[in-house]
Amino acid sequence: MPEYPSLLLENAVNELSRLPGIGRKTAMRLALFLLRQDPVRTDALSKALTGLREGIHYCERCHNISDQQRCAICSNPRRDENTLCIVEDMRDVMAIERTAAYNGLYHVLGGVINPIEGIGPGDLTIAHLIERMQHEQINEVILALPPTVEGDTTSFYLHRQLSRPSLRLTTIAKGVAIGDTLEFADEVTLGRSITNRVLFEKVL
C-alpha cells in the first residue's frame, strides 16, 4: 500500500508543500480542510490563484503590481512627480502608503543585490530606474531599502549610479522604533540612533 490512500490527495499535498513555509503535515491539514468545505470554496481558490498568475500586470513605470498598464499611484495626477521612493518590493509600497506620510512616486526594484543568492544589479529594475531618471524630472530620490547588509549594499550601489549635483539623495531614518524601550533595542540600532541624532527643534 502506498503511504497516501489516494493519488489525488498525494498530488494535492505535493503541490501545496511546494509553497514556502508549508511542510507536508500542514499541506495535508489544508487538503483535508478543503475536503470538508463546499467544493465551491476550492474552486474559488483555484480560480483566484490562476487568475492572479495569468492576469497580473506590472506597472510599466514603477514595476508595482497592477491590473492596468500603469498602477493607480503612477496614474494619479495629485501625486508629486518630482520625488521618487525606491523600495525592494510591492509590500513596501503598501506599507509606506498606509503611513499616509508620502505623496511622491515609487520605483520597485524587485529585490536587493544579494551575491550569495546570485542576485546582481542586472536582475533588478535598476537599468529602467536610470532611464527614468533621465526622462522624468526627479528632484529627490528616497532610498527606502531594508536595513540589512543587502539593503545597504544596494543603497550604496544606487548612490554611485544616481548621484548628480542637482539631485537630493536621501535614505529613510533608521533608529529606535517609536514605543520601544532603549534597554531592549539592539546595540547597532541604538548606536545608529545616537550617531544620526537630529536637532530637537526639527522634530517638534
Next chain:
Amino acid sequence: MPEYPSLLLENAVNELSRLPGIGRKTAMRLALFLLRQDPVRTDALSKALTGLREGIHYCERCHNISDQQRCAICSNPRRDENTLCIVEDMRDVMAIERTAAYNGLYHVLGGVINPIEGIGPGDLTIAHLIERMQHEQINEVILALPPTVEGDTTSFYLHRQLSRPSLRLTTIAKGVAIGDTLEFADEVTLGRSITNRVLFEKVL
C-alpha cells in the same frame, strides 16, 4: 487608492487567507511567491486542488479516502477481516499503517463527538459502523481515538453501542511515550501509566 494595488492580488489573498492557520500576511507571501514562479506551478497547484475536491471518493466500507469505491486496505485479501480499528480520521489510518503493527481493517468515524462544536453521533459514520458489525464477522474492535475528553466520550459511547459478549473491545494503550523522560511527562499521562501498568513478562 485601495489598500491592494491589484484586485486579482486582493482576491488571491482573500481566498488563501480562508485556509486554516494562514493569515493575510502569510497569504500575501504565498501569492507573491507564486508570482515569482513559472505560471505552470500555479496551474499545477490549482488543478491538484480542484482535482482532489472533485475526484475524491470515500471507501464505501471504511470511509477512508480513496480513488476507488473501495480503498486499498479494504480490498487487500491479506488483511485480517475479523479485526476492526476505529479511528477519528484518515490521518490516523496513515499513522497506524506506518507502524506496520496492525493488519486488520479500519473504520473512519470522520470526527469525534464534540457537543461544544455541535458534533453528535449522527454526524459521524457510527450508524454505518453498527451496520458493519451486523454483516461482517468482527471478533475484535480496537478503539484508537485521540486521548482527549472528546475522544474518551466517543469511546464510551461506542462501548455502549457495540458491546456484546462475543466481542473483544479494546483501546490503544496510553502512557509515557517511548524515549520520554518521566520527569517531563505530564501528571495525567504518568498517572495512567502507573494505573494501567502491565506485567513485565508481557513486554519482554
